Amino acid sequence: YGYRRVWGLLRRAREKRSLPAINVKRVYRVMRDHNLLLERRTKQPGVPRRHEGRIAVETSDTRWCSDGFEFRCEDGAKLSVTFALDCCDREAIGWVASPTGYSGDDIR
Secondary structure: OOHHHHHHHHHHHHHHOOOOOOOHHHHHHHHHHOOOOOOOOOOOOOOOOOOOOOOOOOOOOOOEEEEEEEEEOOOOOEEEEEEEEEOOOOOEEEEEEEOOOOOHHHHO
């Protein structure tokens, strides 16, 4: 895992136990001192990262996409919201809110 992911795991674990948060810079420093950091990705010379496909469409109801997010309520409960969008006008076609996450059938 990278230092950001480790920091997130530590933060959640400490939050559950009502312990104070740990600074991300501290996690980075400790992992660096113990040679636990991942190698940085290097840009490959001569290999551009281009997107050859076309996402935008001219008419509605041609291409759809989905997205979602999670947040915690004041009482600590987690709520997951997932929605389907029309790629032409970004109109929400449908959405699902659930405390337990979502499945592929929810999105379809």
